[in-house]
Amino acid sequence: MQLLDELPMIYAATALVFICAETKNGPQGRLFPIGLASWLLLTTLFVSITGGKIQFYTFQASFGILQLAIIYFTTTLHQGQKPQIQALGMQNESTWLIRRAIGVYAFAVTIWLIDLHLCEFVNGVGSESVLKWNPQLHAWWHVFSSTGVYFTTLLVAYQHYIAKGLRPSMYLWNGFAPALTLDASSVLKAAKKLH
Template identity: 80%
Template sequence: MAPTTASFDQVGYWSPNTASVDWCESNYVVTYYIAEFWNSVSSLFIILLGELGLYLCPTKERRFKVAFRTISVVGIGSVLFHGTLRHKMQLLDELPMIYAATALVFICTETKYGPQGQWFPIGLATWLAVTTTVVSIFGGKLQFYTFQASFGVLQLSIIYLTTTLHRQQKAVIAARGGTNESTWLIQRALGVYFFAVTIWLIDLHLCEFINGVGPDSVLRWNPQLHAWWHVFSITGVYFTTLLVAYQHYVGKGLSPNVYLWRGFAPALTLDGASRKKAL
């Protein structure tokens, strides 16, 4: 959290701050109307990747509409949260993150174990309702760490499901004479995301040494690590969502391939027969 200094304590349009966390960016420095300017601007990249993923998705299955569109909703909430540092806006940032991760857990579980029946979506919806209530009611460190714990469990579940599916599908893809491109996706998803988590932890726990304004700062300027966390973390999430989609299509007997849209954005493609089968 941000240290208590004159720079961090500047008053702005949305003051006073009511969120359970105040990140390392100095508040209301760039403009009186935006609490954390760079954290807000970088959140626009989250919206962009969510919409790009939806646009490039080779099929219009509802599960992937939800998966990519919730990424966009996370970005919108992140803009509102960092722009205001208000508790209600924080919920619009954090709760969609839990919903997006839950959507991926649902897809991965059905890909690995097959359709689970009505009990599974009902169970997930009940869990989301309880989590939403707890995170919404409580404030301060309890709210912050409850969210982090819930989101962490979902992340670990996604890592477990995707890596075990990767091993499970190796033989299937080889038998079809294809290339297992999930290896490429896993390496990039984990590499980018773990780098993002590293700079997030530095920003959260070592702010006083890197904020560029406090007496203990070893830097003369703030590197805005939380803003970079937005860029790298959502890139990792994008790779993960592509991985989940890739494994879903393989599980349906299709042959997805990874390509670079416009030469830079990873996306999936299906041949004509596979596309018709998926639809």
């Protein structure tokens, strides 16, 4: 069951790395996606057939490398796209998205580390716990890490749209969840370029 938690995290992060790399550097040809798919296959097999600390550290290393790659790509794209966004007279919403993605994800990792290393002191069970109730930290880790992934996905999409010459903007869907929309005139211009 742990693999059903961890492997989708690796798959989603790999998809974001692929989009970021192609957004920053243009199409990478066939070898890049084949290399990523091969790496995913090997990681899936290795994580599936091992257990204990080997499995734990393999997942952590793989996911950590992917996260660092996403941070690298999104921050360099952010810096590189600033002049283009200013020239279009747009508000640079990627700054807001970067802050939210990193902030929420850092909070989630903090919760996860507390749960991982201090569980017996904060789980509300047993004589060593300083709490009288269980705050369900692992469940909150999932909620906040998923929220961080959502903000990261919005950021990657925003940067991809900018790179394609479109004009994305953010709005609150149902007054609650940040979402992206595209300026219709920029979509029409992009479509005309394809023809």
